Amino acid sequence: MEKKVCEEIYADIFPFWNELSEDDKEYICSNSAARTYTKGTTIHDSSECSGVFLVKSGCLRLYMMSDDGKDITLFRMYEGDLCVLSASCVLHTITFDVFIDAEETSECYLISGPAFASLAEENTNIKIYTLETALSRFSDAMWIMQQILFMSMDKRLAIFLLDESARTKSDTVELTHEQIARYMGSAREVVSRMLKYFASENLVEVSRKGVKILDKKRLRALIG
Amino acid sequence: MEKKVCEEIYADIFPFWNELSEDDKEYICSNSAARTYTKGTTIHDSSECSGVFLVKSGCLRLYMMSDDGKDITLFRMYEGDLCVLSASCVLHTITFDVFIDAEETSECYLISGPAFASLAEENTNIKIYTLETALSRFSDAMWIMQQILFMSMDKRLAIFLLDESARTKSDTVELTHEQIARYMGSAREVVSRMLKYFASENLVEVSRKGVKILDKKRLRALIG
Numbered sequence: 001m002e003k004k005v006c007e008e009i010y011a012d013i014f015p016f017w018n019e020l021s022e023d024d025k026e027y028i029c030s031n032s033a034a035r036t037y038t039k040g041t042t043i044h045d046s047s048e049c050s051g052v053f054l055v056k057s058g059c060l061r062l063y064m065m066s067d068d069g070k071d072i073t074l075f076r077m078y079e080g081d082l083c084v085l086s087a088s089c090v091l092h093t094i095t096f097d098v099f100i101d102a103e104e105t106s107e108c109y110l111i112s113g114p115a116f117a118s119l120a121e122e123n124t125n126i127k128i129y130t131l132e133t134a135l136s137r138f139s140d141a142m143w144i145m146q147q148i149l150f151m152s153m154d155k156r157l158a159i160f161l162l163d164e165s166a167r168t169k170s171d172t173v174e175l176t177h178e179q180i181a182r183y184m185g186s187a188r189e190v191v192s193r194m195l196k197y198f199a200s201e202n203l204v205e206v207s208r209k210g211v212k213i214l215d216k217k218r219l220r221a222l223i224g
Numbered sequence: 225m226e227k228k229v230c231e232e233i234y235a236d237i238f239p240f241w242n243e244l245s246e247d248d249k250e251y252i253c254s255n256s257a258a259r260t261y262t263k264g265t266t267i268h269d270s271s272e273c274s275g276v277f278l279v280k281s282g283c284l285r286l287y288m289m290s291d292d293g294k295d296i297t298l299f300r301m302y303e304g305d306l307c308v309l310s311a312s313c314v315l316h317t318i319t320f321d322v323f324i325d326a327e328e329t330s331e332c333y334l335i336s337g338p339a340f341a342s343l344a345e346e347n348t349n350i351k352i353y354t355l356e357t358a359l360s361r362f363s364d365a366m367w368i369m370q371q372i373l374f375m376s377m378d379k380r381l382a383i384f385l386l387d388e389s390a391r392t393k394s395d396t397v398e399l400t401h402e403q404i405a406r407y408m409g410s411a412r413e414v415v416s417r418m419l420k421y422f423a424s425e426n427l428v429e430v431s432r433k434g435v436k437i438l439d440k441k442r443l444r445a446l447i448g
Contacts, residue, residue, distance in 0.1 A: 064366075066374035091359060096367040124348045131355035135315060138362045143320040145366075146288050149373050150296070 001032040001109070009109060013054060013082060016125040024119060031115035037102035044100035049089035049113035055081045058106025062086075063099055072148065074141040076103065076200050084134050087113040090120055091134050147194060153186070157194050158222040160184055161204065165213055174210040225256040225333070233333060237278060237306060240349040248343060255339035261326035268324035273313035273337035279305045282330025286310075287323055296372070298365040300327065300424050308358050311337040314344055315358050371418060377410070381418050382446040384408055385428070389437055398434040 006029035011017045017025070034056075037043050043060070044050040053060065055077050062085065063071040077083055084090060085098055090113060120126045147153035160183065164173045173180070181191040195211060198204045203219055205212040213219060230253035235241045241249070258280075261267050267284070268274040277284065279301050286309065287295040301307055308314060309322055314337060344351045371377035384407065388397045397404070405415040419435060422428045427443055429436040437443060 064370050064374060072374070096363060096370055124352065127352055128348065128355065131352065131359060135355060135359055135362065138359065138366065139320060141366070142288075142362065142369075145369055145373075146320055149369075150288060 001029050001034060003029045006032055006109075009054070009056075013080065014126075014129070016123070016129055019125060020123070024123070027115065028111060028119065031112040033110050035108050035110050037106045037108065039102055039105045041102045042099060043102055043108075044086040044098070046097040046099065049117075050086045050100075050110075051113040052087050052090070052111040052116050053077070053083040053100070054109040054111070055079055055083075056107040056109060058102060058104040058108075060106055060108070061101050061103045063101070064097065065099055071099070072145070073201070074098065074144060075137060082133060083137075084130050085137060087116060089113045090117040090130055143193065144197060147190065153190060153194050154197075155223050156184060156186075157191065157198070158203075158219045161211060161213060162216065162219055162223075165216075172210050172212045176210075180211075225253050225258060227253045230256055230333075233278070233280075237304065238350075238353070240347070240353055243349060244347070248347070251339065252335060252343065255336040257334050259332050259334050261330050261332065263326055263329045265326045266323060267326055267332075268310040268322070270321040270323065273341075274310045274324075274334070275337040276311050276314070276335040276340050277301070277307040277324070278333040278335070279303055279307075280331040280333060282326060282328040282332075284330055284332070285325050285327045287325070288321065289323055295323070296369070297425070298322070298368060299361060306357060307361075308354050309361060311340060313337045314341040314354055367417065368421060371414065377414060377418050378421075379447050380408060380410075381415065381422070382427075382443045385435060385437055386440065386443055386447075389440075396434050396436045400434075404435075 003026065007017075007025060010025075010028065020028075037058070037060075043053075057079055060077040060081075060083065061073055062075055062077070062083065063073045065071045083100065086100055116126075116130075120130055157180075160180065161173055164175070165171060168174075175183075177192045177195065178188045181188045184191065195204065195206050199206050201218075203213070203215050203222075205214055227250065231241075231249060234249075234252065244252075261282075261284075267277075281303055284301040284305075284307065285297055286299055286301070286307065287297045289295045307324065310324055340350075340354075344354055381404075384404065385397055388399070389395060392398075399407075401416045401419065402412045405412040408415065419428065419430050423430050425442075427437070427439050427446075429438055
């Protein structure tokens, strides 16, 4: 990638950018490439070291896959988001399989995994940043798995929203997260995070007025 | 904790110990305590900052809990193992709930969470070590969840071992992991890791001779 363009983009994204030497900046830029991924393409497969993705536009979806082809979305990445889980060579400790699809046609910058890894080995700021980014993503993913697989919180929230919408004859459930949590016997934080997850799945829209149901059919499908 | 005792123990465990200043060593030691936990006690509950546990003897079990009281073991910690996931104040990014029980009566050293956190903020070696330890545990936990919840690999392996044991009329399945993987249509690495998990659960014993079934009843219960 051209250094001037590259520098402008990375300076906004990486908190450590200004502390890098000119050589290191040059090295990252010359190991970066602009890529466009067509909607529906799988851009990362299992535990190979595809590299570090930075999303410029569009949407990438990171997920795990089950034997029978079912998948569970761990998170989505939008403009400005960085994905380090796709670079197993940077994070030696990651050994489970994730997949990444372009959910929309997406423009990305892709930094070579080995190049990023060798810089991270030399530079503790890069290393800490990468580990913290990965850990934060992991933590979110564990939370989602816990809520969905153990607590059936996705089902319970879907049931509550559909029931409430039927009762009030409105697509918008005009309750605060706190109130929803109290009705469901759950915690506000749990409801807020699950609603955020629903919103990222385009099932609902969350606003000050309440929770607007966007896709009744898929909410019903969640209940199974 | 007395500094001399403390230094001897921590020098063996922490790769960064010898690089610490005397003040920092003193600080960690004076914020450490020896604790004995009786078998069956819950020693860490959800996302509070209990601190960093170092196991001297016994066995700690880290798990997630479901609504209906079922739990899933993410990993066990034995002598010399360190648990940083119980110190959410060190790892700001961890926000999901884990529990830790003393599965055996266990002697531990407990380093205060806030004390460890403040050192990690100042010392990049400590920070990197902590993040890498946490990430590695997370990665293992994600793998276990993926295999058990999505792939039913625990069930499939249990079925295979019980069938093979019945067929050969022996409690020991005399096959290599590679051979088991081939029979099951899986990968050797997956079989090896799942067998390791089974062994940590005292379901089987793995040796050069093969896989010895220790607890047929619980293996059958896995199949459900």
